[in-house]
Amino acid sequence: MNPESEGRTFVGGLVCVLAPAERSAGWPGPPVGEEAQRLRSGLGAELRQLREAAGLSTRLLAARTGVSRRMVRDLEGGARRPRVETLRRLAGALAPNSAERVFGKLVDLAGESVRPDTARSLRQRRRAARRAQRLAGGRRAV
Incomplete structure (x- = not known):
């Protein structure tokens, strides 16, 4: 039996199971090279500047928006492609009085790297927002 024919390969004496090509074809992976820079x-520097101007830590910003602290750090560091709804929530928490203007600027800075929202991602964001609202003591988080 040839392990290569069943999606397995030997690496350093270990058998590694490879993911089917069709499963990983739709996900381009994290941004690298010029896109990450x-x-x-652009986006990361703007987010950091807005967050610091608002006097928020990454932890507090994450709690107010319902995204993870890791997501905030990765967006600031250029290690993730943002979703539209994530940028909308961040803009609302960072600049409540001018959220739409800030949201437009963040989308422009992200450019072609913006990922489309999916039904699943929107459900997850709503759930996280409800959780953030409960943690904030019933006050509206965003």
């Missing part, structure tokens, strides 16, 4: 210097 563009996200870090």
Whole structure:
């Protein structure tokens, strides 16, 4: 039996099961190279500047928006492609009085790296927002 024919390969004496090509074809992976640098210097720098101007830590911003602290750090560092709803929530927490203007600027800075929202991601964001609202003591988080 040939392990290569069943999606397995030997690496350093270990058998590794490879993911089917069709499963990973739709996900381009994390941003690398020029795209990561563009996200870090554009979107990431703007998010960090807005967060610091608002006097928020990454933890507090994450709690107010219902995204993870890791997501905030990765977006600031150019290690993730943002979703539209994530940018909308971040804009609302960072600049409540001018959220739409800030949201437009964040989307422009992210450019083609913005990932579309899916039904699943929207359900997850709603759930996280409800959780953040409960943690904030019933006050509206975003």
